[in-house]
Amino acid sequence: xxxxxxxxxxxxxxxxxxxxxxxxxxxxxxxxxxxxxxxxxxxxxxxxxxxxxxxxxxxxxxxxxxxxxxxxxxxxxxxxxxxxxxxxxxxxxxxxxxxxxxxxxxxxxxxxxxxxxxxxxxxxxxxxxxxxxxxxxxxxxxxxxxxxxxxxxxxxxxxxxxxxxxxxxxxxxxxxxxxxxxxxxxxxxxxxxxxxxxxxxxxxxxxxxxx
Amino acid sequence: xxxxxxxxxxxxxxxxxxxxxxxxxxxxxxxxxxxxxxxxxxxxxxxxxxxxxxxxxxxxxxxxxxxxxxxxxxxxxxxxxxxxxxxxxxxxxxxxxxxxxxxxxxxxxxxxxxxxxxxxxxxxxxxxxxxxxxxxxxxxxxxxxxxxxxxxxxxxxxxxxxxxxxxxxxxxxxxxxxxxxxxxxxxxxxxxxxxxxxxxxxxxxxxxxxx
DNA sequence: CGCTCGTTTGATATATTTCAAGAATTGTGG
DNA sequence: CCACAATTCTTGAAATATATCAAACGAGCG
Numbered sequence: 001x002x003x004x005x006x007x008x009x010x011x012x013x014x015x016x017x018x019x020x021x022x023x024x025x026x027x028x029x030x031x032x033x034x035x036x037x038x039x040x041x042x043x044x045x046x047x048x049x050x051x052x053x054x055x056x057x058x059x060x061x062x063x064x065x066x067x068x069x070x071x072x073x074x075x076x077x078x079x080x081x082x083x084x085x086x087x088x089x090x091x092x093x094x095x096x097x098x099x100x101x102x103x104x105x106x107x108x109x110x111x112x113x114x115x116x117x118x119x120x121x122x123x124x125x126x127x128x129x130x131x132x133x134x135x136x137x138x139x140x141x142x143x144x145x146x147x148x149x150x151x152x153x154x155x156x157x158x159x160x161x162x163x164x165x166x167x168x169x170x171x172x173x174x175x176x177x178x179x180x181x182x183x184x185x186x187x188x189x190x191x192x193x194x195x196x197x198x199x200x201x202x203x204x205x206x207x208x209x210x211x
Numbered sequence: 212x213x214x215x216x217x218x219x220x221x222x223x224x225x226x227x228x229x230x231x232x233x234x235x236x237x238x239x240x241x242x243x244x245x246x247x248x249x250x251x252x253x254x255x256x257x258x259x260x261x262x263x264x265x266x267x268x269x270x271x272x273x274x275x276x277x278x279x280x281x282x283x284x285x286x287x288x289x290x291x292x293x294x295x296x297x298x299x300x301x302x303x304x305x306x307x308x309x310x311x312x313x314x315x316x317x318x319x320x321x322x323x324x325x326x327x328x329x330x331x332x333x334x335x336x337x338x339x340x341x342x343x344x345x346x347x348x349x350x351x352x353x354x355x356x357x358x359x360x361x362x363x364x365x366x367x368x369x370x371x372x373x374x375x376x377x378x379x380x381x382x383x384x385x386x387x388x389x390x391x392x393x394x395x396x397x398x399x400x401x402x403x404x405x406x407x408x409x410x411x412x413x414x415x416x417x418x419x420x421x422x
Numbered sequence: 423c424g425c426t427c428g429t430t431t432g433a434t435a436t437a438t439t440t441c442a443a444g445a446a447t448t449g450t451g452g
Numbered sequence: 453c454c455a456c457a458a459t460t461c462t463t464g465a466a467a468t469a470t471a472t473c474a475a476a477c478g479a480g481c482g
Contacts, residue, residue: 068354074362078354090347098351122336129329132343136301139346140309142353143279143289149361150405151285153437185460194361196439201462364469396428407471412430 019133062107222295230344273318
């Protein structure tokens with residue numbers, strides 16, 4: 001491996017390159033984005049609902065999740081992110097965050113000023129398009145999430161979530177389709193599929209008994 | 212009113228102008244997008260899940276909704292659109308549609324080639340940014356939708372949907388906050404909030420009895 | 423007038439929640 | 453390496469919100 005491949009922002013290049021063809025020049029422009037590495041503990045908040053974030057960050061290791069609370073104490077997990085995902089383009093571009101972003105497990109992030117990303121996007125249309133795609137793909141995941149939470153019973157709901165994961169993890173080179181590691185508690189899983197921890201547990205248990 | 216204000220794509224300028232300051236030059240560039248007007252009947256499909264749409268369209272009158280089906284016959288409405296919304300930027304930019312788009316009521320649309328929109332977005336960063344914002348705001352609505360469907364009971368769920376509407380309708384100059392017209396059947400409402408038509412009816416009825 | 427579509431209502435079934443408490447696992451300081 | 457605290461997981465019984473099935477009712481429309 002050359003040093004360039006080992007650049008801290010390499011996962012970003014890889015991710016953006018999934019949607020559009022990016023050349024060496026594009027890659028170098030991305031590598032010139034100023035950034036700051038930081039280690040974050042499990043459970044640590046990256047953004048609070050209502051914040052006005054000025055930075056976006058690239059997830060280098062560990063897992064991140066977004067969530068939102070309803071008035072009456074219910075929490076809903078909106079998405080889970082893994083290595084290579086660009087967190088918070090939404091919140092920082094929109095100005096004020098409409099949900100929380102929190103570390104699911106300990107991990108590393110590269111913090112980048114939004115302004116730099118925005119400038120780059122319009123200076124280099126190929127990169128801009130790739131970033132736009134990235135947000136569109138996220139939209140597509142949200143749509144699937146709505147369907148999942150809205151129209152499936154407990155078993156298929158959990159099943160679909162786990163499958164979505166299998167595929168994304170493989171795409172991110174983080175495991176095989178048939179086996180991967182996700183450090184999530186049943187309570188968090190419940191918040192993701194909009195069920196009760198107790199019911200998730202029972203359902204999971206019934207699945208195990210069968211296969 | 213001057214003729215320019217009455218240009219068919221005026222609602223698009225207005226909508227995009229909500230997020231970014233757009234000048235007269237920007238407006239004129241938008242007005243140069245080639246388009247084709249078409250009247251669509253209630254229930255008519257604009258895009259089918261799996262299509263590879265080459266066009267996006269601007270909704271000029273009437274209402275549109277997006278929906279998606281789970282394997283076992285359940286249908287989930289993902290969003291409802293009104294005058295000024297740009298439909299299908301998602302599907303056409305992503306290449307293949309991951310959901311259906313259908314007329315809720317009869318209305319008019321302006322059909323535009325995606326390529327023209329994409330070119331304009333990168334030729335004119337102000338417009339590009341506004342379009343990007345538009346897709347980000349949509350993401351924000353999806354997040355709210357997930358929370359709504361996932362973590363609220365029937366009454367508050369329906370209430371929130373109706374309120375979201377009140378606000379969007381007012382923003383689009385289509386009614387007062389306290390009163391607006393939405394031609395939706397209870398069955399469609401049920402598909403939007405992920406409940407049974409019967410249960411929506413009962414809940415609505417109980418709300419009426421109280422206020 | 424008769425038809426279709428949407429709404430309303432009732433009785434019953436079921437999935438999921440709630441409450442509560444005990445077992446198992448993980449982490450932590452001595 | 454152990455003991456203790458703190459989560460997390462598991463299990464049970466009872467409550468409840470919502471789904472399902474079925475049928476009557478009403479309004480718009482050709």
